[in-house]
Amino acid sequence: MIFSLILLFFIFVYGFFILRLAFGINKVPYFFTKYKSPETTFSIVVPFRNEAKVLPELLDSLSGLNYPKDLFEIILVDDESDDGFELINHDQNIKVLKNIRKSNSPKKDAIETAILNSKFSWIITTDADCIVPENWLKTLDAFIRENNVEMVVGAVSYRAENDFLQHFQLLEMMSLQGATIGSFGINHPFMCNGANFAYTKNLFKSLNGFDDSNQIASGDDVFLLQKTLNSSAYGLPKIGYLKNHDFLVLTQPCFSLQALIQQRIRWASKASAYKNFFSKSVALAVFIGNLAIVLGLLFSLFGWMPFWDFYILFSLKIVLDFVLLYQTGKFIQPHQIRFYLLST
Structure with missing residues (x-):
């Protein structure tokens, strides 16, 4: 008993x-808006390593964005790829940079490399294996202009097929996204996903970027969120969750058990550095x-x-x-x- x-x-x-x-x-409202003429400028940052098979699909979705071409740029940061990736047949404003490594976190180094070479006021990160909706930037622009925020968190889901391992990951992702949205609804946010994550360049620079978490390979998203929450200059009022299907990014699940285990090890490596009670x-x-x-x-x-x-x-x-x-x-x-x- x-x-x-x-x-x-x-x-x-x-x-x-x-x-x-x-x-x-349910406390996080669905974002409804009447689109206005876009104003916000974005630098889309995509760190990658050996992603030649999936990058074309991402670039195709970015080329279909319903947003003025002069208001955004795409920055691809190559972290020592050896799969022969070449950028061809794209008329977008795309920069391809070599990652400047300076820490134990190649992804964080790649994002910092991109930000140093970016020309626009907002940074939005995504992953090489993602697909973004055509109104991705348009919806984000409207949200930024209607809310006085410096950081915006969005939803991510898997493009899962009829496969047990992929379906398992989809359900797991659903629970993580539920925790993310729900934590914003009760004013205790503690999670976000770098595949759909935006913040101002000023915020990143004023908080010294990833300086205090470079020893941990992953966590470019969560630790920056955590630092912003703890900042007296920003805090919770400057962070928003954008709940809208036009701001939902789709990514690929792991296709093998070994890849899934390696991904979970990377995720677990940052758990000890969480400071949020x-x-x-x-x-x-x-x-x-x-x-x-x-x-x-x-x-x-x-x-x-x-x-x-x-x-x-x-x-x-x-x-x-x-x-x-x-x-x-x-x-x-x-x-x-x-x-x-x-x-x-």
């Missing part, structure tokens, strides 16, 4: 944070929520708790996960909502 009560307490703690985030998703609390709640299911199964198999108690724990977690996925899916993947309960 005591084991059942302890694990049930773990699930309740997990549920408290998950339901708060799910509630927060709420993010640590959410991480702990997620850990003990999953631990409760594992321990519940083991305790049931060894006869230390009834199987019915394990079924209750498992059912509660499925319901909690479904609530978060459902709220997220109404925005990001509305046509797949009916599959979430089974997938969870």
Whole structure:
């Protein structure tokens, strides 16, 4: 009985944070606007290494942007690629730079290299394997002009096919995006994705960029968000979440288990550097929520708790996960909502 009560307490703690985030998703309003004549200037930054197979698709989507060509530039930063990438048949304002390495983080170095060579006031980063919608910049321009912000976070989702590994990653991405949106809704943002992340050049320079996180290979997005939140000159009022389908970037999932594991190792490498108390609390709640299911199964198999108690724990977690996925899916993947309960 005591084991059942302890694990049930773990699930309740997990549920408290998950339901708060799910509630927060609805607190972030969908951005509706009447487009005006664009004014904001953007430097689109794309760090890459050996991405010759996917870069053409990204460049095609960028060439189709519904935005004046003189108000944005594209900066590709090559981090020692050896796959023979060449830029051909593109009439866009594209710069291809060699990465200037100076730290343990090639991606952060690439972004800094691009910013040093950029000519416009706003920086927006994305990845080489992404596709952006045609009104990407137009929607961002409208949001910036209607809100007094210096940093904008947007949604990212996977282009998943009918494959178990890809579908698993899609659901995982949905939960991460739900946590991101929900945290903004309850005024405790702690996550963002560098595949769809914008900020002013002035903000980046005034906060000294990535100077205090260059020892960590990943985290170009999260650590800059964290630094902005902690800055007395900026803080939460200067950060906005843009919830609009025209500001939703699609990226590719990992196509093999080995690539997925390597990606998760990179993500985990930055966890110890998180300073936000709420993010640590959410991480702990997620850990003990999953631990409760594992321990519940083991305790049931060894006869230390009834199987019915394990079924209750498992059912509660499925319901909690479904609530978060459902709220997220109404925005990001509305046509797949009916599959979430089974997938969870």
